[in-house]
Amino acid sequence: MKTLIIMGSSRSNGHTRKIVDYIRGRIDASFIDLNDYQIAYYDYDGNYPAEDNFLDLMERVVGYDQLIFATPIYWYAMSAQLKTFFDRLTDCLKIRKDIGYALKGKKMFMVSCGSDEEVPKEFDVPFKDSADYLHMKYVGGVHTWIDEENEIEEYVKLLLNGFCKQLE
Numbered sequence: 001m002k003t004l005i006i007m008g009s010s011r012s013n014g015h016t017r018k019i020v021d022y023i024r025g026r027i028d029a030s031f032i033d034l035n036d037y038q039i040a041y042y043d044y045d046g047n048y049p050a051e052d053n054f055l056d057l058m059e060r061v062v063g064y065d066q067l068i069f070a071t072p073i074y075w076y077a078m079s080a081q082l083k084t085f086f087d088r089l090t091d092c093l094k095i096r097k098d099i100g101y102a103l104k105g106k107k108m109f110m111v112s113c114g115s116d117e118e119v120p121k122e123f124d125v126p127f128k129d130s131a132d133y134l135h136m137k138y139v140g141g142v143h144t145w146i147d148e149e150n151e152i153e154e155y156v157k158l159l160l161n162g163f164c165k166q167l168e
């Protein structure tokens with residue numbers, strides 16, 4: 001199974017990245033940081049700047065069997081970077097239906113990283129429902145946090161180890 005982690009965070013080397021790096025230390029997964037790409041907000045008319053990378057990026061994404069979306073929790077929701085990426089998936093149902101079709105059957109996972117140990121209610125609904133809409137399979141998610149020493153505490157490591165087992 002080819003696995004790809006897509007991270008959307010306002011900082012490329014912050015807490016969510018620390019969690020992603022832990023996962024990548026346990027499983028073989030490629031990594032995309034959305035900050036490295038130009039992804040414009042969704043446009044109804046498909047008018048995007050020449051430097052927009054979204055469709056090129058998606059051509060790469062469909063080469064993987066399992067997609068893990070990694071996001072910090074910002075105001076009880078996924079990051080704006082990841083939400084913009086999800087909005088742009090609309091292009092894969094309209095102007096590049098071949099890409100939308102290629103997403104069918106792929107597995108989707110979600111990793112959240114917040115400051116609270118508790119994940120906001122229904123946080124995973126946009127992931128689950130988007131997977132359903134795209135005919136992907138939402139397998140599950142894990143909620144994480146970073147402790148005051150800026151480390152991943154042992155309990156969170158246990159959660160992540162369990163999560164990684166689903167990906168093997």
Ligand SMILES: Cc1cc2nc3c(=O)[nH]c(=O)nc-3n(C[C@H](O)[C@H](O)[C@H](O)COP(=O)(O)O)c2cc1C
Pocket residue numbers: 009010011013014015016017072073074075076077113114115116117145146
């Ligand atoms: C704009 C903003 C909003 C936040 N909102 C929440 C929140 O609603 N719930 C929560 O648990 N943490 C919240 N946090 C804390 C972050 O989720 C947490 O620090 C996370 O580990 C940051 O990951 P990052 O370094 O990848 O940005 C917020 C942080 C920021 C900057």
